[in-house]
Amino acid sequence: MGILVPSKLNAGDEVIIVATANKVDKKAIFSARDMLSTWGLRVRFGQHLLGEDFEFSGTDSQRLEDLQAALDDPTAKAVLAARGGYGTSRLIDHLNLSGLKKHPKWIVGYSDLTAIHGWLVDQGIVSLHATMPQIMIREEEHRSAESLRRVLFGNWPIIEVEGQPENRFGEAKGRVVGGNLSLLVHAIGTLSDVATRGRILFLEDVGEKHYHIDRMMVQMRRSGKLSRLAGLVVGGFSDLEDEALTFGKTAYQIIAEHVSEYSYPVGMGFPIGHVAPNLALPLGRDAHLSVTASGTILNYR
Template sequence: MTDSKTHSYKTPPYLVKGDTVAITCPAKKLPHNINDAVKLLESWGLKVILGETVNASWNQFAGTDELRASDIQQFLNNPEVKAIFAARGGYGTIRIIDKLDFNSFKEQPKWIIGFSDITVLHSHIQALYQTESIHGQMPLTIPDGSKPSLESLRKALFNEPLEYHYTSEIPNKNGQAKGVLIGGNLTLMVMMAGSTSEQDYTDKILFLEDVGEYLYSLDRMMWNLKRAGKLDNLKGLIVGSFTEMKDNDIPFGQNAEEIILSHVAEYNYPVCFNFPAGHINDNQALILGRKVKMTVQNKEVNLIYTNF
């Protein structure tokens, strides 16, 4: 794997007005149209192409594995398409990741945007091709997305200044750190373990979020990361939203933040909670694979992109 201390990740060309972008469904099928998202992207001056999967259905998926793979493949190969938006998450990207050919993408990188199940794509292209991507709102979530979250996505795509400052609701672990930002959905990060899509966590700043998991399952996944040595050599940890968490009849006894903190309390790197990203309306865009500097002082958190 590429050593982030000596190599920079590639940045796909930023968007300009008049560029063509594509929307595809690599996972679960859409429950309704995405007209609002198309209108928003068009208002940014972009031309929007819809993949066949946007209207396809096969069981819970947006078409068969073969259709979903070929749909995103055509956009990976098309030099006119400057960015690929995953219409939604759900489940299914892991079923097609090994069917995809990234040779064209490697020669001509383009932005891939999404979150949740799309963590598979993020992890894959960062592990194998050291290319930046965007963890942010998707067409399905755009109608409910906060204005700041949608604006952060536009800024990330069009290379406008983007930084984050917020006040956490709960105490953090103080400190300052610099490193390449990786991560996404915790469940999917764990699912990448042992595969070609698994990233090197060493000297990285790790972002994690999740939704709808049992608290004991969260604890189990954190134990997996810890026992595999993934938490040992981080530079910092950013904890986003852990929403709709579930518990058993016999309570686990800790909430999500307490569980995560218990696994990283022994380390010296900074840890911040309540970062505005994940399965929430205010899902701020994060450029994964980009070098960042995080500063945590009590409940105040700053995150900026840097060229250290």
């Protein structure tokens, strides 16, 4: 299957912000609109973006209506998820991608948006794991926002990080897939299940206990998600709810243990995920991974 790569953005292009999950912080969203405007972009809000239905930004039908309308829109060049949280997976099975394929555009977000990214990759559509409007306006997110801007405007990234003790040296090339570990495990056996064979898998997570990470990695291994990778890239495992001492291993050591029987390269320590900065990571597109004693490079150029 070939891949569908959205066009780079130019000044004057229109982007749409939608909320697919929890309710948004209105002040932050308007600040994000102002920031995007300084990039030369015209910003439109989904009809129910500022809505509220208990924890969600609207009912399932309202959030679905906004997302589907944005995907189908013939003029917008990008759709930005306002925030993560929970709720996107409730919408997936009702989405239609025919409009998106006819009018390709960047789908941007992370965390809960992993549910959509996996499905897009399966359909051959490149998307963008990156910071989101509710977060990008924070001072500590300046590099995250700039990374997003650069990719949207046509600069494919080269991400270089220092070496980590759990790394495994090697070279690989493959289509980059993945995202939030919890969401990837949650998607196994569903429409948005991520195929990993021959691909470079990216993992990140937040707010978990160490034994939760171990349990999820067991599930990934038992379901065949780890055995035939081209390579593994690991981002932030942040704000964990317990200390490594309670389980006996750090998050990176847990992951390394579960892929120890394989031979593909493993690069940890990427500033991607629920961390600052959270660098933009294109998903569904080929990249070259190099892991050496001097560090790790993920190169999309």
